[in-house]
Amino acid sequence: MSKIVILDENTASQIAAGEVIERPASVVKELAENSIDAGATQITVEIRNGGISYIRVTDNGSGIEEDDLEFTIERHATSKIRRIEDLDGLATMGFRGEALASIASISRMEITSKTRESSTGSSLKTEGGRIVSLAQAGCPDGTTIIVRDLFYNTPARYKFLKKDSTEASYVSETVERLALAYPGISFRFIQNGQAQLHTPGNHDLLSTIYSVFGKETASSLIPVDYKSDGYSISGFIGRPEIARGNRNSQYMYLNGRYIRNRILSKALEDAYKTRLMQNRFPFCVLMIRTSPLNYDVNVHPQKLEVRFANENAVHSLVYYGCENALMGQSMIRSFGSGQAEPTREARQPAGIAEPQATPSIRKEKTIRGPEPRQESLFEEKSPAFSLPRFSEKTAGPVFTVKEEISGERNSHTREKKISGEPGPLPDEAPAAEEKP
Ligand SMILES: Nc1ncnc2c1ncn2[C@@H]1O[C@H](COP(=O)(O)OP(=O)(O)OP(=O)(O)O)[C@@H](O)[C@H]1O
Ligand SMILES: [Mg+2]
Structure with missing residues (x-):
């Protein structure tokens, strides 16, 4: 008798979910990325108990048609690509058509959505990936997704969750990474009913950095703006004084996607080589832009890693971009030699206004400033x-x-x-x- 069977859809989804959804922060990342892809200008992320019992992501994006709603939880169901070649011109964060199917299969989920064109919205409720109800609903334009009781039906996964406060800090980090990548979107993060972060969404990266990291970091930055061979790099790097004890404050983005990459970190640190002591790591928020033809994003299910076609070109881009910025900054300071340390206003990069009326609710969390140097x-x-x-x-x-x-x-x-x-x-x- 045959021993091999094809797993049912739901079991297959639960297994696949293990690759994409590790913890509440992964859910928030997937939901918020969908909101970004939907063209939202306002995204609110709300969690309770570190996101384990409750996550709600609300956006004012395009919304989902009623007829499409039940397809959103099918595996390989996406509106973003049609064929593999589409990855070469990918302009969206999502493309696998797997996130909502994965999340639905391991939680109790509710999607409520309305497009601008339709007069009413609709709401889909699922439990462990199975549809419980699908009905019309009164709601504003956009989409709200609520995810309750994450991993309630996969105890092996549930067991590996950390305590609520640790999970909450991962969620917070996820929202911050997205907020920095999209200064044109106003992000709100609410934890256990308390507002933790509110970015202005005014398209100004410096204001967004101010909201996320606070005044001290925002006033110790050097602007980067450099282009070479079909690549460009822009953003800010931290003055050596605000270097950190690890690489967690290196925010690097490729075409709006937060990535971790050994070559990029190395190039950044090479630029600082003569300026930092060992085991000190530069702060940065850097945006790299290039054609999707120059890299492959389909390397890792969580899309955190990419493979560059020309690693030397990327290294040079980051190295020279940062080196020039650091040199320029030093030169500017030297012109004032003999004078007092420039005021904060004088150091402010030209064309970038002091963040005004930034709705920064955030406490100065990551802004510990330089740690005492004992070396x-x-x-x-x-x-x-x-x-x-x-x-x-x-x-x-x-x-x-x-x-x-x-x-x-x-x-x-x-x-x-x-x-x-x-x-x-x-x-x-x-x-x-x-x-x-
Ligand atoms: N907030 C949203 N607003 C509008 N449409 C949405 C939203 N969230 C999901 N969708 C629709 O549901 C589809 C499925 O979402 P899902 O996240 O599962 O897949 P994806 O984003 O296409 O790919 P990936 O699995 O790589 O994230 C999307 O392609 C999109 O059409
Ligand atoms: Mg998605």
Whole structure:
């Protein structure tokens, strides 16, 4: 007798869900990404008990047609691509047609939605992936999805959840990452009835950084804007003083998608090499844009990893983008040599307004500022730069840096030379310090 059977749809979905949905934060990521794909300008994420018992994501996006509602929880059901070649021009966060099917199969879910064109909305309730009801509903334009009792029918998964506060912090991090990537969308995050984050949605990245990280970080940034060979990089990097003890504050995005990539982190850190002590990691919020033809996003079910076609080009882009920004910043400071440390206003990048009336409800969470440096007795003070001259050896500009060094036991000036050329592409990156 045959021992091999084809699993029923629901069991297959629950297994597939394991790849995409690890914890409440994964649900929030998938739901909010759907809202972004739907063109929302306002997204509210609300959780209770770290999202384990309750998650609600509300948007003012395009909405879902009543006839389409029950398809949303089918596996491989998507409105975003039609064939594999469509990935080459992908403009949306989603494309697998799997997220809602996965979430539905491991929770009690309710989708309420209305398009602008239809006069009434509709609501679909499911339990463990099975439809419980589908009915018309009065609701505003857009979509609200409620996910209750995550993993209630997969105890093995449930067991691995951490305590509510830890899960809540993962959700918070997820919302922050999305908010930074989309300054044109106003994000709200409410935890156990309390507002935690509200970004302005005014298309200004600096205002959004201010809302997420607070004043201290927002006032210690250097703008980055650089293009090369079909790639561009923009955003902000932190002045060396706000470097952190791990890489968790490196926010890098590829065409609006938060990614983790060894080459990008390495290139960023190479640019800071002479400016940071060991085991200090730069803060950054960097947006890389290029044609989807230059990378493959279909590497990982959670889409956190991508494969670049030309890793050297990406390394150079990030390295030179950040190196130029750091150099430019130092040069600007040196022009004021002999004067006092520039005021915050003077340091503010041209064209970027001080965030005004930012609805920042957030406490200064991640803004601990530099941690005490125990490694050195010395404190660096405004380095002054000589005009660049070209070196025959490196064929690149060489800057002589005068650093005034003062410390508890010492005070002197030293000179060192910095070459404008980067070293060869390093093949080893220190292992990322990730949260569990
Ligand atoms: N908030 C929303 N607003 C409008 N349409 C939505 C929303 N959420 C889901 N949809 C519709 O439901 C479909 C299924 O969503 P689902 O997240 O499962 O798949 P996807 O986004 O297409 O791909 P992926 O699995 O990669 O996320 C989407 O293609 C979209 O048409
Ligand atoms: Mg999706």
